[in-house]
Amino acid sequence: xxxKIAVVTGALKGLxxxxxxxxxxxxxxxxLTGRDAxxxxxxQDQLAKQGLETEFRLLDTADLHSIEQFTTDVxxxxxxxxxxxxxxGIMIDGEKPNTLREYASVxxxxxxxxxxxxxxxxxxxxxxxxKNGYGRVVNVSSGMGQLSEMNGGYPGYRMSKTxxxxxxxxxxxxxxxxxxxxxxxxxxxxxxxxxxxxxxRSIEQGAETIVWLATLPxxxxxxxxxxxxKPMAW
Numbered sequence: 001x002x003x004k005i006a007v008v009t010g011a012l013k014g015l016x017x018x019x020x021x022x023x024x025x026x027x028x029x030x031x032l033t034g035r036d037a038x039x040x041x042x043x044q045d046q047l048a049k050q051g052l053e054t055e056f057r058l059l060d061t062a063d064l065h066s067i068e069q070f071t072t073d074v075x076x077x078x079x080x081x082x083x084x085x086x087x088x089g090i091m092i093d094g095e096k097p098n099t100l101r102e103y104a105s106v107x108x109x110x111x112x113x114x115x116x117x118x119x120x121x122x123x124x125x126x127x128x129x130x131k132n133g134y135g136r137v138v139n140v141s142s143g144m145g146q147l148s149e150m151n152g153g154y155p156g157y158r159m160s161k162t163x164x165x166x167x168x169x170x171x172x173x174x175x176x177x178x179x180x181x182x183x184x185x186x187x188x189x190x191x192x193x194x195x196x197x198x199x200x201r202s203i204e205q206g207a208e209t210i211v212w213l214a215t216l217p218x219x220x221x222x223x224x225x226x227x228x229x230k231p232m233a234w
Contacts, residue, residue: 010088061117
């Protein structure tokens with residue numbers, strides 16, 4: 001039986017790397033993606049020392065050409081993708097832009113990476129999942145994108161994660177009944193470069209629900225938003 005093929009974006013450090021590690025340990029053929037070839041090789045080598053063989057492919061989720069090249073090459077080489085973890089994301093609102101033009105630029109960059117990129121990856125890869133009768137898509141969102149508890153500040157990040165949740169709902173509806181399960185996850189406040197050293201959760205804890213959603217059995221929920229393996233309000 002062939003192993004399932006899992007693509008993890010932003011997989012060279014933090015949550016993405018840990019998600020890739022855990023999936024590889026479970027026997028998935030993992031394709032690490034990132035924007036830096038040298039760091040990609042280093043991530044592969046680190047996993048290889050743990051006895052985990054992975055693939056690396058360049059992918060910039062903010063670059064349409066990169067997305068097109070990546071998805072075309074992966075489908076040509078592997079024939080399918082069974083799991084897509086849209087983990088790559090940025091939070092650059094902290095740059096505190098001083099002008100409306102700068103503010104618009106920050107929000108646009110954030111939206112492109114955090115919402116448009118995942119949408120286009122789903123657009124390219126999900127049809128093959130439907131055709132094959134199996135797929136799991138996990139969109140790594142955030143409680144900061146939760147409309148029911150929306151606060152002020154960090155507008156680019158908040159709005160992009162709300163939009164990412166919309167991506168989840170749209171693809172879940174379009175694939176319903178096909179055994180392609182599409183869900184969003186809030187990993188919580190995790191000690192990554194983004195979360196900072198003061199965060200309350202380890203990277204391993206943050207990846208737990210991501211991996212759970214990526215490996216859901218047939219008939220499991222789709223179109224949901226989860227934290228700690230439990231549904232949360234949109």
